[in-house]
Amino acid sequence: MSKHLAKGTCFLIAFIFVNSLAQWAFAGNEDRAGSAGATELLINPWARSAGWAGVNIASAKGPEASFLNIAGSAFVKKTEISFTQTKYLKGSEINISALGISQKVGATGVVTLTLMSVDFGDILITTTDLPEGGLGTFSPQLINLGLSYAKEFSNSIYGGVTARIISESLADVKASGFAFDAGIIYKTGTNAEKDNLKIGISLKNVGAPLRFSGDGLTFKGYPPGYQGTPYPGLYQMTLEQRADKFEMPSLVNIGIGYDWKLAEHHTLTTALLFTSNSFTNDQYGGGLEYTFKKLFSLRGGYVYEKDLANQDESLTVAKGLSGGVTVEVPLGKTGKSLGIDYAYSTTRYFDGTHRVGIRLTL
Numbered sequence: 001m002s003k004h005l006a007k008g009t010c011f012l013i014a015f016i017f018v019n020s021l022a023q024w025a026f027a028g029n030e031d032r033a034g035s036a037g038a039t040e041l042l043i044n045p046w047a048r049s050a051g052w053a054g055v056n057i058a059s060a061k062g063p064e065a066s067f068l069n070i071a072g073s074a075f076v077k078k079t080e081i082s083f084t085q086t087k088y089l090k091g092s093e094i095n096i097s098a099l100g101i102s103q104k105v106g107a108t109g110v111v112t113l114t115l116m117s118v119d120f121g122d123i124l125i126t127t128t129d130l131p132e133g134g135l136g137t138f139s140p141q142l143i144n145l146g147l148s149y150a151k152e153f154s155n156s157i158y159g160g161v162t163a164r165i166i167s168e169s170l171a172d173v174k175a176s177g178f179a180f181d182a183g184i185i186y187k188t189g190t191n192a193e194k195d196n197l198k199i200g201i202s203l204k205n206v207g208a209p210l211r212f213s214g215d216g217l218t219f220k221g222y223p224p225g226y227q228g229t230p231y232p233g234l235y236q237m238t239l240e241q242r243a244d245k246f247e248m249p250s251l252v253n254i255g256i257g258y259d260w261k262l263a264e265h266h267t268l269t270t271a272l273l274f275t276s277n278s279f280t281n282d283q284y285g286g287g288l289e290y291t292f293k294k295l296f297s298l299r300g301g302y303v304y305e306k307d308l309a310n311q312d313e314s315l316t317v318a319k320g321l322s323g324g325v326t327v328e329v330p331l332g333k334t335g336k337s338l339g340i341d342y343a344y345s346t347t348r349y350f351d352g353t354h355r356v357g358i359r360l361t362l
Contacts, residue, residue, distance in 0.1 A: 037246030045098035047357035051324015052287035053301030057255025058200030063100025084357030
């Protein structure tokens with residue numbers, strides 16, 4: 001009895017901690033909708049979880065758990081390496097690359113390193129005098145690098161934190177800063193192993209405001225207060241325009257998952273999601289994943305938010321529906337495997353978002 005009480009107490013303390021942070025992060029109101037920056041942090045770069053719309057907050061595992069709920073990386077047994085290439089809004093020529101490495105350290109800890117990069121391709125440099133270009137090209141760069149630590153606190157409670165470096169740059173302006181994530185997973189259940197019910201809570205993208213700076217915000221001008229006609233000898237000064245700060249797109253995810261044993265080697269997992277966004281509409285989602293002997297998985301999910309079906313009022317390009325598949329290939333009899341993932345997410349414009357990923361389990 002005392003053992004279960006201790007687990008429950010730990011979970012309650014963790015919940016209060018995350019809830020307190022959430023209240024601090026969401027001190028604003030609906031009037032701030034759309035005013036956040038660094039919104040690439042809201043794009044799921046991983047194929048396996050994107051296949052069911054990212055609703056698996058309570059059951060995400062491996063390096064890709066760093067996006068949904070970092071506590072899930074604590075389930076890594078030794079080493080896992082994941083890589084996903086995303087064709088974001090196919091036809092827009094936007095490509096997203098994500099690399100993650102999770103390594104077991106000690107008896108219960110896991111360290112994860114992740115890198116996400118958004119490539120917009122080459123864009124023509126234009127001016128008012130040369131609107132068709134002719135001055136070369138530039139390529140915006142959006143990069144974030146995360147370092148995470150997750151730990152198994154007991155057979156039922158898992159937790160983790162992430163520190164993330166964010167960098168956004170053009171040829172002559174740049175913004176950079178830090179953001180932090182935290183998450184917990186509580187695992188219990190009704191089956192013999194008592195692990196088929198999972199509850200997950202994660203807090204994401206909490207950090208100080210960012211501001212763009214650089215030569216791109218400077219211009220040549222005359223001394224302050226001068227309003228007459230320029231005359232010989234009047235010098236010009238290099239003046240700097242100060243960009244306004246922008247907030248991080250902070251949010252809280254709350255998810256629940258349940259594993260149904262349909263038959264030997266056949267499992268159906270259901271998942272529900274609620275996301276409280278600080279700068280856009282809240283979201284509600286659900287999904288299913290069918291798995292056969294950990295060799296094949298088929299999944300699908302749907303995420304809804306206010307005015308999603310209204311093209312004129314919707315605040316997102318996504319239409320909510322996603323689907324995906326995984327094929328897991330064993331590498332010998334040592335437990336090593338190679339997983340190949342594909343996910344498709346429907347969008348209002350362009351030809352949807354396609355993700356292809358691989359995961360190597362060592």
